[in-house]
Amino acid sequence: MSLAILDHWKGKSQVSRKVRRFYQRVRSGLSMAYKKHEFLAFLTLTSSLSSGRKISYSWDILKKRIYRRFGYVEYIWVRELTKSGLEHMHIIIRGPYIPQDWLSRNWEDIHGAKVVYIEMVWDPSTIVRYMAKYMTKDMVGRFGYSWGWIFRGASGVWRNLCRYVFGLGRGMGELLILWDGILGFMMGRERERLNFEFGFT
Numbered sequence: 001m002s003l004a005i006l007d008h009w010k011g012k013s014q015v016s017r018k019v020r021r022f023y024q025r026v027r028s029g030l031s032m033a034y035k036k037h038e039f040l041a042f043l044t045l046t047s048s049l050s051s052g053r054k055i056s057y058s059w060d061i062l063k064k065r066i067y068r069r070f071g072y073v074e075y076i077w078v079r080e081l082t083k084s085g086l087e088h089m090h091i092i093i094r095g096p097y098i099p100q101d102w103l104s105r106n107w108e109d110i111h112g113a114k115v116v117y118i119e120m121v122w123d124p125s126t127i128v129r130y131m132a133k134y135m136t137k138d139m140v141g142r143f144g145y146s147w148g149w150i151f152r153g154a155s156g157v158w159r160n161l162c163r164y165v166f167g168l169g170r171g172m173g174e175l176l177i178l179w180d181g182i183l184g185f186m187m188g189r190e191r192e193r194l195n196f197e198f199g200f201t
Helices: 003-009 017-036 055-070 100-111 124-135 154-167 172-198
Strands: 040-045 074-081 087-094 116-120 143-145
Touching: 017 074, 017 087, 017 124, 017 143, 017 154, 017 172, 040 055, 040 100, 040 124, 055 074, 055 087, 055 100, 087 124, 100 116, 154 172
Parallel strands: none
Antiparallel strands: 040 087, 040 116, 074 087, 074 143
């Protein structure tokens, strides 16, 4: 995946640290998907006036159903508050294909809202920019992601790497090259772990 995907906001001081952090998390997970040749989908879950619980709680229930029916998925989500006051969730998923009709039936059962959109991600840079617009301070702007979206401890490694690179007076380009190297290294460690556990050589 091109490093230019993170350059969209490079040098734009008006962009908050929260948005930059979200942008980096999305890009990193997409980079991992690209290296692993994983299927990517963009999912939007809506709410309705009859929705009886918080959308984040309903998403937790839907996740468990997905795991049982299709297997484990990695994901990152951002929450949107619409002009009508209803919450939506926009989610990038890495994992198996999930049929839209199954999602729609289960989401209506869980959250009382039938409208669900899901599509394959063809252009990761477009999806990143689309999701990031919901991170503005005027929106709900909360986001979350699964442990395996990048790797455990990734946020701490990123912070330390930023301190090191910028402390040397180097720029964003060099930072991203080093970070992509770390992602590749961690992916290799995960492959070695799986090979050991399942006896592959």
